[in-house]
Amino acid sequence: MSATHERLPVADGRTVWREVRRSLGGRTWMLVGLVGLVAVVLVAAGAGVVVPLALGSMVDVIAAGGDDATPILVLAAFMAGAGLLGATADGLAVVLGARMFETVLADLRERVVAGVFALPQSRVERAGQGDVVSRATDDVSQIGDAVPEVVPALTGSLFSIVVTAVGMAVVDPRYLLVLVLIVPVHVLAVRWYGRTAPPVYLAERAAFADRAAALLDALHGVETVHAFGLGGRHLRRIAAASWVVARWGVRAQIVRNTFFARLNVAEFLGMGGLLVIGFWLVTTGQGTIGGVTATMLLFLRLFGPINLLLFVLDQVQSALASLARIVGVIDAAPDTNASTSGPAESTAPVEPSPTVERAAQPSPLGFDAVRYAYVPGRYAVDGIDLHVHEGETVAVVGASGAGKSTLAALAAGVHESDEGTVVRPARGGDLVLVTQEVHVFDGTLRDNLRFGSPDASDDEIRAALARIGGTGAEEAFDDGLDARLGAAGRTPGAALAQLIALARVELADPRIVVLDEATAEAGSDDAIRLDEAARLLVRERTALVVAHRLSQAASADRVAVLEHGRIVELGSHDELLGRGGVYATLWAAWREGREH
Structure with missing residues (x-):
């Protein structure tokens, strides 16, 4: 990713939790499912304690001697039943947990896509395709892979720890002294991990975005890369991003x-401590x-x-970074903060963006003293005053780099002006x-x-x-x-x-159309047909047309000639030809080129 790209924002923990709660909100069945999940996990945890206690009792029965095998069979039956019950409950917990949290994940996935579409296009472009694509693919996949493992681990492990500790206390409370050895080690390990891991995972996710940007740039421009022999340069860029x-x-x-x-280390200390305590209790007859x-x-x-539980912290940290x-x-x-499950339309008035004036304007599309710069201080359009009437x-014409496409992007809201006012419809569907x-x-x-x-x-x-002469499609x-x-x-x-x-x-029937060299890719055989289709499209509509061929300008009501981001001539085709200025020179050169 280029150094000039501005990554999309990363939310803090409070915002993440707020959005998860919003995804859970309004779903009563999920609350019922959560209660059921807790009950199933408790059953599984309780069943798991039965087997160790039964084995210990079995050891004591065998050590005491005797010919009656009934106690052994009873204990074996308890163990088998508990094992079957525990396995069934564990499986059910996985299904319930995964289903519940996958629903939340699906809601977040839909809202991140909606969020990208709702962001100003200029903001998305500054972030770069790699950042956007990696969030919608790599980050969503990371969470999707983690949920089926993390959910059962978090729910089941916590209950198992509590129930198992109670079982140890039932045998002898003094065995719990071993927790004094292992808890501090766990606490220190988790605190260290909590400080160290998050920035590493965030950096790793960002590196994925950079690599995606390098790959997408090369793939989208593969023909140009081959034409100019730039394959080696792009391979080096991809390799560098991959090494990062x-x-x-x-x-x-x-x-x-x-x-x-x-x-x-904690496991070693725990086992050693239990052996010491057990040896002391047995040798003293306690x-x-x-x-x-x-x-x-x-x-x-x-x-x-x-x-x-602690192992999945690794997945939790990585998933939280992606989340x-x-x-x-x-x-x-x-606009994406509302749930996507409801209707998309609203009867409430749509607030225009800061650079959009309200309806009481002399024209539906216009520019008042508009300036815009891709690089601060170097204006691509500078002091544009132009109103397109109902x-x-x-038509907008000019040499390459004159600012024509920038003007079209400002008209469509792809960019927001640095200075001045852009007049355009508040509703997005009114302009295409x-x-x-x-x-x-x-x-x-x-x-x-x-x-x-x-x-x-x-x-x-x-x-x-048929209306645009496109039945051939x-x-x-x-x-x-x-x-x-x-x-x-x-x-x-x-x-x-x-x-x-x-x-x-034409089928969408917008009020205003902005064409930015929309027929430029046509060869000579198709140029006339496409220019006619474009002319028929804009008839009876308000239109701003960046003309690739001056024949398009000749059929327009007015022509604006741009040089270095400024309008240097404005008038009808015939008026500008009569002035003998820049447009007349361009027209003469174009006609000469066609003749040759």
């Missing part, structure tokens, strides 16, 4: 190994061999849940931006065309195609509207993809 991931991965493993080593056996088995059972990154996106987009088409980078989604041609109008019928789709495929497009089907050519994008807008 590897270094943080090794560091995280060192933290884990150190943590586990300290837990092993205990039995069976009691020592039962206590040691209980301790091994006690230490198992303790180790499991903080996910919630950071949700929290940064206030039903008017204004189409760029030359057209995306064809996996799905049918029908799905792609009604992307902005999901309820459109086939007749409405065909009518929209359906005829280009044997299966018509049912043709599969995208990775799972056919990838249409650039001209056909742009025609689909224009038809998609």
Whole structure:
């Protein structure tokens, strides 16, 4: 990831907990499920204590001698029943816990995607694709992998520790003295781990984002990379990002190994302490061999849940780091704080962004003294004053780097102006931006065309195609509207993809259209057809068109000529030709180029 990228925020612990509570809220069945989970875990923990105590009693029965095997059989039956009950309860606990928390995870996953869409596009672009993609994939996967293991461990281990400690006290309370040895070791290990692990896991997640950015940059621009022989440079960048991931991965493993080593010290001290206490009790006649056996088995059972509980802290820390990154996106987009389970529409008025003036404006789209800089102090557009009136088409022309695409992005709300006011509709659906980078989604041609109008019928789709002269889009495929497009089907050519994008807008029927060289990818054979489709699309609509070919400007109501981010000429095609200025020079050069 470039150093100029600004990562999306990472939420603090309080915000994470608030969002988890919000995901749990309103689900009564989950509260009932939680009570059931606690009951099942208690049953499993209690059943697990029966086996060590029965084995200890069995040892004492055998040591006492006698020919009656009935006590042994009774104890064996208790052990078998307890084992079966415990296994059944453990399995049920896993199912209940995973189902409950997977529901919360699914809700968070939906809200992080909604959060990305709700964020200003300029903010997402500054963060970079790698940061966004890693949060929606790597971080969600990390939590998804952890939940099935962490939930049963956290719920089952806590109850098992309490019940097992009670079982040791039943044999002889003095065996609990061993806790004096192991608890301080556990406390110190956990405190050290809690300080050391979180920043390491956060850095590891961030390194994943950097690696994803490097891969995506190379893959998205693979043709350019090959054309300019830049493969080696991109491979070195990917390798460098991968080595950073590897270094943080090794560091995280060192933290884990150190943590586990300290837990092993506690296990050694505990077992040694129990042997000393047991030896003293047996030699002084205050205990039995069976009691020592039962206590040691209980301790091994006690230490198992303790180790499991502390081991999953590793997964908990990693999952919490990912959860903080996910919630950071949700929290940064206030409109996603409502649950996604409810209806998406609202009758409440939509508040415009700070740079959007309210409806009482002389035009539906305009710029008042607008300035915007990608790099502070170097303005891509500088002092733009332009108003596009209702039903008017204004074409924007100029040399490469003049600020045309920046102006289109400001009009569509992709960027927010540094200074001045951008007038645009408060409702997002009233304005649609189409760029030359057209995306064809996996799905049918029908799905792609009604992307902005999901309820459109086939007749409405065909009518929209006919209005812009795009009936060839359906005829280009044997299966018509049912043709599969995208990775799972056919990838249409650039001209056909742009025609689909224009038809998609016609079907959505927005009030205002911004075209940023939306027909630029067309070859000479398709240029006339696509330019005509664009002209038909913007008729009777308010439109700002960044013209790739000056023939598009000639059909516009007015033309704005940009140089170095400023409007240097503004008027109709005929007026600007009559002035003999910059536009007339551009037009003459374009006509000469066409003739040759």
